[in-house]
Amino acid sequence: MLRQFDAMLGELAGAAVDLSPRRFGRISACDGGLVEISGLAMPIGGLCRIDDGKGATLTAEVIGFRNGRTMAMMLGDSVLLRPGVPVRPEGRPGMLPVGEAFLGRAVDGLGRPIDGGGPVRTLAEWPAGGKRTGALDRASVREPFDTGIRAINALTTCGVGQRIGIMAGSGVGKSVLIDMIAHGAAADVVIVGLIGERAREVSDFVARHMRGEAAARTVVVAVPADHAANLRLRGALLATSLAEHFRAQGLRVLLIQDSLTRIAHAAREIGVLLGEPGAARGYPPSALSTITKLVERAGNSAESGGSITAIYTVLADGDDQNDPVVDTARSILDGHIVLSRELAQRGQYPAIDVGASLSRVMNDVVSPQQSALARRLRALVSAYESNRDLLLMGAYRAGADPLIDRGIALHPQIAEFLKQETDQRVNLDQSVGDLQHLLGHDQ
Numbered sequence: 395m396l397r398q399f400d401a402m403l404g405e406l407a408g409a410a411v412d413l414s415p416r417r418f419g420r421i422s423a424c425d426g427g428l429v430e431i432s433g434l435a436m437p438i439g440g441l442c443r444i445d446d447g448k449g450a451t452l453t454a455e456v457i458g459f460r461n462g463r464t465m466a467m468m469l470g471d472s473v474l475l476r477p478g479v480p481v482r483p484e485g486r487p488g489m490l491p492v493g494e495a496f497l498g499r500a501v502d503g504l505g506r507p508i509d510g511g512g513p514v515r516t517l518a519e520w521p522a523g524g525k526r527t528g529a530l531d532r533a534s535v536r537e538p539f540d541t542g543i544r545a546i547n548a549l550t551t552c553g554v555g556q557r558i559g560i561m562a563g564s565g566v567g568k569s570v571l572i573d574m575i576a577h578g579a580a581a582d583v584v585i586v587g588l589i590g591e592r593a594r595e596v597s598d599f600v601a602r603h604m605r606g607e608a609a610a611r612t613v614v615v616a617v618p619a620d621h622a623a624n625l626r627l628r629g630a631l632l633a634t635s636l637a638e639h640f641r642a643q644g645l646r647v648l649l650i651q652d653s654l655t656r657i658a659h660a661a662r663e664i665g666v667l668l669g670e671p672g673a674a675r676g677y678p679p680s681a682l683s684t685i686t687k688l689v690e691r692a693g694n695s696a697e698s699g700g701s702i703t704a705i706y707t708v709l710a711d712g713d714d715q716n717d718p719v720v721d722t723a724r725s726i727l728d729g730h731i732v733l734s735r736e737l738a739q740r741g742q743y744p745a746i747d748v749g750a751s752l753s754r755v756m757n758d759v760v761s762p763q764q765s766a767l768a769r770r771l772r773a774l775v776s777a778y779e780s781n782r783d784l785l786l787m788g789a790y791r792a793g794a795d796p797l798i799d800r801g802i803a804l805h806p807q808i809a810e811f812l813k814q815e816t817d818q819r820v821n822l823d824q825s826v827g828d829l830q831h832l833l834g835h836d837q
Contacts, residue, residue, distance in 0.1 A: 417482075417483070419432055419434025419481045420432055420434075420477075420479065420480055421444065421477050421478060421479050422463060422478075424472065426667065427468055427622070428467060428667050429444075429454055429465070429468060429472075430463045430465060432463050434464055434483070436456045436483055436487065438456050438457060438458060439488045440488070441453060441456075441485050441487070442484055443481070443482045444475065444481050445480055446475065446476060446479055450474050452472070452474065454466035455469055455624045456487075457624060457667075457668065458668050467664065467667065469503075469624060470625075488523070489521060489522065490505070490628075490632050491519060492516065492518050494516075495515055496613045497612070498611075498613075499511060499613060500600045500604060500613075500616060502616065502629065503615065503617045503627075503632055504632075508600075508616060520638060522631045523631075524691045525638065527695075527697075532693050532695070533555065533693075533695065533699075533701075534694070534758075535554065535728070535755045537553060538551050538552070538759040539553055539556065539580070540579060540822045541575050541579050543575060543578070543744065544820040544825045544828060545748065546731065546746070548826055548829040549768045549772065550731060550753045551753055551768075552756075553703075553728075554701050554703055555701040555702065555703055556728045556729065556753070557693065557726075557728045558705055558706070558727055559724065559731070560708065560733065561707075561720055561723070561731070561732050562708075562710060562732065562733030562734075563709070563710050563735055565735075566733045566734070566735050568652070568707045568709075569591075571731075571733070572705065575705060576650055577603070577819070581647060582640070582647065583611050583646075583647045584650070585640075585647060585648070585650070586612065586613070586614045586633070587615045587630055588616040588617070589615075589617055589629050589630050589652065589657055590617070590619045590653065590657070590660065591616075591653070593619075596614075596618055615629050617629035619656070623659075623661075623663035623664055626656065626660040630657045630660075634649065637692070640700070643698065644699045645700050646700065646701050647703070649702050651707070652707045653708060653709050654689075654708045655709035655711075655717075657684070657685055657688065658682065658684065659681075661684040662676065682722050685723065685726075686722065689726050690726070708720050708723045708730075728755055729751075729755065729756075731746060731751045732746070732747045733746060733747065742813055743813065743814070744812075744814060746812065748775055749775055749776050749779070756768075764829065767830065771833060773797060774797070774801040774804060775801070777795070777797045777798045777801040778805050781798055804832070804833075811829070811832055
């Protein structure tokens with residue numbers, strides 16, 4: 395507590411006082427959540443306060459310009475909006491609040507608490523678009539990251555500073571898997587962005603994770619699906635900015651964004667509202683570039699020694715793995731974990747399709763022995779699954795293929811190896827040990 399107080403006093407001492415005159419404009423038009431403001435020039439990303447004249451205050455965010463007027467999008471309900479009401483700038487454009495005061499708190503896209511606690515008091519700020527660094531200023535991924543999930547640790551090993559996606563259709567277990575990772579991962583700080591999800595999921599997640607010792611190192615930024623598109627996008631930017639702030643302090647940060655698809659949906663709504671034409675299945679180019687810019691901000695910092703290991707969930711609409719968001723995410727991420735609806739229906743949780751999942755940094759962070767064992771298990775799983783229909787029909791003749799025979803013999807043990815209870819944590823060493831025990835005499 396004293397440390398936070400000292401930090402706050404230091405921020406107050408170094409804060410610049412804004413003595414510039416306050417200007418204001420007026421609402422001239424409103425069309426479907428897009429507000430036109432005359433007489434007030436503001437940069438994109440700036441916040442403005444709208445007074446309805448009856449004591450209520452509304453907030454909007456500048457998203458563009460048109461015909462000499464400022465275009466803004468409401469961050470909340472526009473029911474009380476009227477023409478001619480004054481609009482005043484608020485805060486510093488392009489800057490988001492960060493700091494240790496957010497640890498142990500659940501906030502919305504503007505940094506306001508949603509956990510029933512007092513206001514988050516901090517003067518530290520971070521650029522909403524991040525602090526751009528050169529490609530050669532990023533440290534390489536050389537150390538394994540412990541997710542606490544046996545199947546991932548052993549077969550799709552992640553590295554500290556890696557960006558990885560969890561890709562699946564709805565109802566296959568993405569939320570449960572990130573819940574397990576958030577609980578069991580080895581990290582100094584855990585930042586969770588729940589963007590565009592159900593309000594019930596937000597409530598349940600906060601109830602499970604914002605208690606005990608884990609709460610002191612966790613920040614939840616939650617903007618449910620019923621909030622404005624720009625507020626949802628702002629929540630994703632706030633979560634990433636908080637992760638960058640703690641990385642700059644030399645800490646190991648785990649950033650979880652659920653979900654990248656909902657972020658792309660929010661960016662699509664804003665792009666369409668501004669008149670941007672749809673390209674890939676209705677997604678304007680700006681929507682897909684938004685997720686690319688967001689993902690590229692994670693990674694290792696050579697300057698501070700800190701890291702952001704980022705996990706992004708990607709919703710495959712209709713289980714389509716060629717969906718534009720899925721395809722874009724797969725191309726820019728350092729690996730992906732695919733969840734299978736068929737495996738989930740068989741009762742295998744987490745329903746990780748080990749054949750379709752991969753980590754592009756695995757060979758850099760594990761031993762050659764583990765890599766060979768992982769390849770062997772993938773081959774056995776693939777041999778069994780590709781011939782599963784023949785096996786069920788009784789059409790396969792034993793002895794026809796030694797690999798299939800071995801896959802059949804080890805199938806029950808492999809299935810148990812891939813399963814894991816939601817409250818169970820399996821560290822890296824134990825995961826590799828279980829893999830060696832399973833296949834140690836099978837090479």
